[in-house]
Amino acid sequence: MGGDPDRAWVPFRPGVLDEEGRVVGSRCPSCEAHFFPARQVCSRCLAEDLEQVALSTRGTLYTYTVLHQAAPGFEVPFVLGYVDLPEGVRILGQVAGLEPHAVRIGMELDLHVEPFGEDEERRTIMGYRFRPEGARGG
């Protein structure tokens, strides 16, 4: 990941998106466990030949918070939540497109790959956010 100097975009952290811009994790071919972020060795069965797989794009909100204080570069308030994907992966992301009071534990959310900003070389930094089912990315 991030190896192509001519690509017009970069992932917000190495290894979280594939070349096609999909959110990826690891799948263990021996025991079927999935991991995010990607791992080199399966922590359930210690298999070493993990495969990169694109993750599901719809999941269930496990819990969330409204942050009123955050690191520099994050405009508050914003909603942050853990979403459980069907393959058994829990992934943290911002929940966009909903007023904080409308967010509920257990709601279905879609995973959208979206720009997070620009890096020093003016390339688009790509990341992901969760949005209500059927919403269009912002």
Place this chain on the structure above:
Amino acid sequence: MGDVFVLGVGMTRFGKHPDRDATDLGVEAARAAIRDAGIDPRRIQGAYCGHVFQGMTTGQRVLAQIGLAGIPLANVENACSSGATAIREGYLSIRAKEHDVVLALGTEHLTTRFRGALTPDEDDVEAGVGLTMPGIYAMRARRYLEEYGVTREQLALIPVKNKRNAAQNPVAHFDEPVTLEQVLGSRPIADPLNLLDCSPVSDGAAAAILVSASVARSLGDGRAIRLAASALRTGTVESEPSSMTFEPLTRATALDAYERSGVGPEDVRFAEVHDCFSIAEALRVEGLGLFGQGEYLKAVEQGEADISGRLPVNPSGGLLGKGHPLGATGVAQVVEIVRQLRGEAGDRQIPDAKIGLAHCRGGKAAGVEGAACTVQMLVR
């Protein structure tokens, strides 16, 4: 044999120390611990220094000020368990019969390193989407309140209790109690947690002199407290989503400590636990098996965790009240427990205190259930 004892303890006041640095604070704590132990400092054979953000050679800078430069020293970084890990390294070196007398130190000048909410390491994927430490615990709190049908008001009783205890502790960051209304009315940080649900950004240092059984016998005059276990674990990688209202990491570390010490949760008289946020105290004591799952807030409401209660939790004021200078925190828990077990805790004294447990847990990395967890068992 290979028993390990705490012979002396010392700490600075925790709080904001704008005119001091981590070295200066570390020196004060180390010298206080040496004086308290009543030991010739030339007998100290090794040292371990816990810190998180103080840069290279933090421990060496302290040793250079107190005439101990030359002895082996390792600086220890293990997130919020750094100081507790320094204690454990000292414990292991004595159990291995490499040393008889060890200085375990923790120091942090956090106010010059951090402002506002702590975050996971910047490289972490979760930090990259905006996660803060209050954010993690806020999400756990929301889930806990929903699953166990307890209220925000009950949760706020934890900071009320701990700041009340801190007001009786001369080395605590906060010296005023707070009311339930003040907790509920304080500035929102990460919903449902407010400012008074969060431990403060503090500076401070704490130190302990650990000794072998033979040194304790020759010098201890009955004041030495046995460190009956010092357990450490790292959080496991989750291969499926797990409950965020229970702490397998705390449970596993506690079981190690219970097994090693031969002391079970039913024997523990009081505990100092890692209450970095109000909800954290509930998660810790339930993970430790000291209270039933989902039952802690009700127990707090009924006074069971008060200094006068059945099982006092954080009599020092905890991180919420005493303060949280990261690297110093785990050592300061041991300072409080030793003072309680010696009967030297003044207004905070727990009657008939014979067994105390200290728990630290720190750090966060994506997909891992917490980074470093320690449980120490101290027995009079």
